[in-house]
Amino acid sequence: MLTLTCPYCGVSGEETEFHAGGEAHLKRFGPGSSDEDFEGYLFVRENQKGVHFERWRHVYGCGKWFLAARDTVSLEVYGTYPAQTTEPPQAIKDAITAKQPGWSWRDFK
Amino acid sequence: MKRYSVFAVAREALRHHTGWERAWRSPEPKKKYDAIIVGAGGHGLATAYYLGVNHGIRNVAILEKGWLGGGNTGRNTTIIRSNYLQDPSAAIYEKARSLYETMSQDLNMNVMFSPRGLIMLAQTHHEVRGYQRTAHANSLQGVETQFISREKVKELVPIINLDGPRYPVLGGLLQKRGGTARHDAVAWGYARACSAMGMDVIQKCEVTGVRTQGGKVVGVSTNKGDIDCDKLGMVVAGHTSVLAEMAGFRLPIESVALQALVSEPIKPCMDVVVMANTVHGYMSQSDKGEMVIGGGTDGFNNYTQRGSFHHIEETVRALNETFPMISRLKMLRQWGGIVDMTGDRSPILSKTPVDGIFVNCGWGTGGFKAIPGSGWAMAELMAKGHSPLTEEFNMYRFREGKFIDESVAAGVAH
Numbered sequence: 443m444l445t446l447t448c449p450y451c452g453v454s455g456e457e458t459e460f461h462a463g464g465e466a467h468l469k470r471f472g473p474g475s476s477d478e479d480f481e482g483y484l485f486v487r488e489n490q491k492g493v494h495f496e497r498w499r500h501v502y503g504c505g506k507w508f509l510a511a512r513d514t515v516s517l518e519v520y521g522t523y524p525a526q527t528t529e530p531p532q533a534i535k536d537a538i539t540a541k542q543p544g545w546s547w548r549d550f551k
Numbered sequence: 552m553k554r555y556s557v558f559a560v561a562r563e564a565l566r567h568h569t570g571w572e573r574a575w576r577s578p579e580p581k582k583k584y585d586a587i588i589v590g591a592g593g594h595g596l597a598t599a600y601y602l603g604v605n606h607g608i609r610n611v612a613i614l615e616k617g618w619l620g621g622g623n624t625g626r627n628t629t630i631i632r633s634n635y636l637q638d639p640s641a642a643i644y645e646k647a648r649s650l651y652e653t654m655s656q657d658l659n660m661n662v663m664f665s666p667r668g669l670i671m672l673a674q675t676h677h678e679v680r681g682y683q684r685t686a687h688a689n690s691l692q693g694v695e696t697q698f699i700s701r702e703k704v705k706e707l708v709p710i711i712n713l714d715g716p717r718y719p720v721l722g723g724l725l726q727k728r729g730g731t732a733r734h735d736a737v738a739w740g741y742a743r744a745c746s747a748m749g750m751d752v753i754q755k756c757e758v759t760g761v762r763t764q765g766g767k768v769v770g771v772s773t774n775k776g777d778i779d780c781d782k783l784g785m786v787v788a789g790h791t792s793v794l795a796e797m798a799g800f801r802l803p804i805e806s807v808a809l810q811a812l813v814s815e816p817i818k819p820c821m822d823v824v825v826m827a828n829t830v831h832g833y834m835s836q837s838d839k840g841e842m843v844i845g846g847g848t849d850g851f852n853n854y855t856q857r858g859s860f861h862h863i864e865e866t867v868r869a870l871n872e873t874f875p876m877i878s879r880l881k882m883l884r885q886w887g888g889i890v891d892m893t894g895d896r897s898p899i900l901s902k903t904p905v906d907g908i909f910v911n912c913g914w915g916t917g918g919f920k921a922i923p924g925s926g927w928a929m930a931e932l933m934a935k936g937h938s939p940l941t942e943e944f945n946m947y948r949f950r951e952g953k954f955i956d957e958s959v960a961a962g963v964a965h
Contacts, residue, residue: 443859444851458861462851464805481950485803485894489792491854514806514853 597926
């Protein structure tokens, strides 16, 4: 079972207390962007077997959105962090590197 | 290949079953093939089969990293139906359903196709309107379905509770020619037929890289060495994104776990397939007597092939409401498979940015029913470069906004 810790209220709970919100750190492309960028923003998703960064919402708790680094094979959560960031914190990147040397996800590594 | 028949059974019975031959060969890979199919599940094997039968391309290898039919082909709930709303979907699923009718004869393998009928319950007024619309669409598409009353539902499914605690049954969409088949036999039958045509089904052969030259595919790298090919078909369901990345392109796909479970065997009590989409659970009874139950998908990307407890609880709760008599059944087995979900919940059968590479993926939560139609269409696409059945399912439809929106018709909460 997947267990997450909300970075805002500090409460740990299993997955039914949260709601998954898809890929994290998406860059928004709106009207005026190229078809390819718009398609990428709307539909094309990272779907790695391994490290993944994604959005979660603490629906049955404080209600806030946050981000998580998770492994899609082992379901291990490397860390959670506030949503107001454009890049995962170094501590979380280090935690991933300790388990999965040489990992990369989009431009992060 | 020795044919299976009643005479073969009688002959072998008299000599202690010593004369059965292996159903398919297990060869080492050759240097080069005309076409390589990655993934020896139902869709991959069906693609290879129709490449040989319909298009005469028989220098084909089917590579499988695990064992034959060990992925989603062996992990589904074996339901076959074609009551889809959109024209392109109805066309390919109905093609598949019709091919299932003669599959046992075509493959000389008993796939136990059982067109026992399938009912999708309408439990809200919205659903009633939706299914009436589907029934009308189906009659225009030449797919035989009908909207039936709640009394008729009770007549067909005596064990059902029409007035459950949450949602009453208001009617249902019946497809009389829908049903189930033996999923393993489908994979085995295709593998045996492919092998008999001289194709190589190579198990425990994992593709580790895709080799291209000047934008064209030249072969794959595997744990059994490099193998060259002119055309490459990727038919790997939940692992499509992984393989596409090796070839250098991306797809609008996310992989999630979908799970199912079966009960202990009981006496025959339900001879149709029932899907209750509002409360979300579906159930049929296997020939062994087990109640086969389909659950929901996990809401986040994962490759775990195991599912999660709370989805079992939700599914079983929904079915308890609908079929109170199953409340004391013990569950025997539970399992999960990795399904490939697209944005519009419709599959992708398409050419790709790499010349010579074709993908067949995105069947999501409902691929088993489509196996023969998918193979038929994919083979035509690979052989000729186009197929009327796959045209609308190309991977570029998302850019163009030409979705084939089956989110509702797929019958599973997403």
